[in-house]
Amino acid sequence: MTELILHHYPMSPFAEKIRLALGFKRLAWRSVTIPAVMPKPDLVAMTGGYRRTPVLQVGADIYCDTALICDVLEHVQPEPMLYPPALRGVARVFAQWADSTLFWASMAYSLQPRGAAHLFAKAPPEVAKAFGEDRKAMSSNMVRLRPGDATSAYRSYLRRIAHMVEEHEFLFGAQPCVADFAAYHPLWFTRTQVSPLADILNATPAVAEWMDRLEGMAIGPGALDSLEAADAVRVAADAQPMPPGSNLLVDSAFQDDHGIPLGTQVTVTAESFGAEATQGLLMAATRTHYSLRREDPRAGTVHVHFPRIGYVLRKAEGA
Structure with a gap:
């Protein structure tokens, strides 16, 4: 099956x-x-x-x-391959960084009060409260970035990703790999779920163009x-x-x-x-x-x- x-x-x-x-x-x-x-x-x-x-x-x-x-x-x-043989090691290492360090910087930036207010603008107040309490319980043993620190880190990470995709169509060459999908999703959240904060992406237009290319490569049956x-x-x-x-x-x-x-x-x-x-x-x-x-x-x-x-x-x- x-x-x-x-x-x-x-x-x-x-x-x-x-x-x-x-x-x-x-x-x-x-x-x-x-x-x-x-x-x-x-x-x-x-x-x-x-x-x-x-x-x-x-x-x-x-x-x-x-x-x-x-x-x-x-x-x-x-x-098509998520793990091309020549990139298998570096793609996994980069994906692990993106799924952790990049992700948490993105979330701390995106879910600051203005972002959270937009995310739950159409939901009853108790929904936002339940979400906040649930995520607080899930991260009780974690150190979370403050919004200012997250903003600084996120800007730096976006510039680094931009440097990579200015050289290639995708992070490591002409085709996407697992690293692209891991780096994409925290940025997707900022761009699509908390649009009032998405202007942080404006300083790195190459990143937005890379995201568009990746979306275009990933149109399947759904x-x-x-x-x-x-x-x-x-x-x-x-x-x-x-x-x-x-x-x-x-x-x-x-x-x-x-x-x-x-x-x-x-x-x-x-x-x-x-x-x-x-x-x-x-x-x-x-x-x-x-x-x-x-x-x-x-x-x-x-x-x-x-x-x-x-x-x-x-x-x-x-x-």
Whole structure:
């Protein structure tokens, strides 16, 4: 089964990264719109706790974090490539920087009071309050930039990106790679979701031109249809997860860096933002990812997959 189900919501920047990558790959997908804030009972029924956006579902296999989702998309549709062989290392390193340092500078700039007021201008006051409280809880163990510091950093990062795309059509050459999609989505949020603050992009017109080129390269079939979240849970319940080594993550060799054997009850938790733990039976621990087998009354038996980088593996209490 390779039907792709994306759990997302429209204004999520990381979801936009994957929506654009799906378009670039010319992949069709089904859309499940999830809440922007907790509770997310249908999503958590499958992930076991992980609540960040987006999540990619393929039957009873649940893929968390956009870094891992991009690996899945590359396996499902190898061409055009997100990871060209000559750029595989540098593209991943740049994407990791963009998904973290660049992203948080963009968010701290974009969600300063004027940006937040625009984002929630048409929503009831309680919606904005709930969003703020939810994101505060998700980032309780993080140091967040103040708007002034974020503005300075964001301007510098935009200039650096401009220097790259003044030399090439895309960040590393004539074709886009995963680095482009990772750098694009925080800027997309500023440009499309908080337009009163988008004038920060005016000083680097080459960046806006690069964003337009990337959008033009990523016109695919889009979402085939919408699926209710409860129906996606039933899709998982009616399927069987793919065995480790035969799923959509190509590496399968066990890499033991923790002294935790396969078959152990473990938890996997994000290092920082959104640190809700997922507990399950450790089915795979490869050089790139962890896979946990878990049982849920509604979703049945599922395998939940996480990248190694950015996540903490521990034995579950009592294991």
